[in-house]
Amino acid sequence: MNATPLALQHAPLLHALYAAAPGYFALLGTRVPTPAEVTRDVEIALLDPRRRLELLHDDAGEFVGSLDYKLDYPEPGDLTINLLLIREDRQSQGLGERAVRDLEGRVPPGITRVLASVLGDNPRGARFWERLGYTFALDARPVMTWYARTLPVPARQAGRRTLSLAAD
16 A cells, blocks of 8 residues: 555545545435635645545555644544545545554554544444444544544554655
């Protein structure tokens, strides 16, 4: 799995991903955002120095998804995954797990716990995180539930490598 920082000019790609995953938005009871709404959301996200938006490509270079996370949130030492979204035609192929494991292996120094928010009533999302070893951490229903995983020491040490994900 290859993750690259998302920049403002990539907003049309993110919109295309959203259009290729309408089931996610249906689950939330909303429509797929318009291109203008996606562009504005990316602009706002890039203003937050702790927030990271990434495009996900498979080993052949095909664009398959996106990852949105925030460092030191909600507490220092936490990394919270706001959204991991894989195109519907590429789901159930292990790409989501590969993206999560890749992220866990390159966390910045000081990150000791990864949290994942699951929006709405999404039992499939909850099962995904539980299968990866995350445990139920916080009930904020009806909006979301959170799952957490404390990183093993080797993953934290591996995360001391240089991380070039700054959203300039």
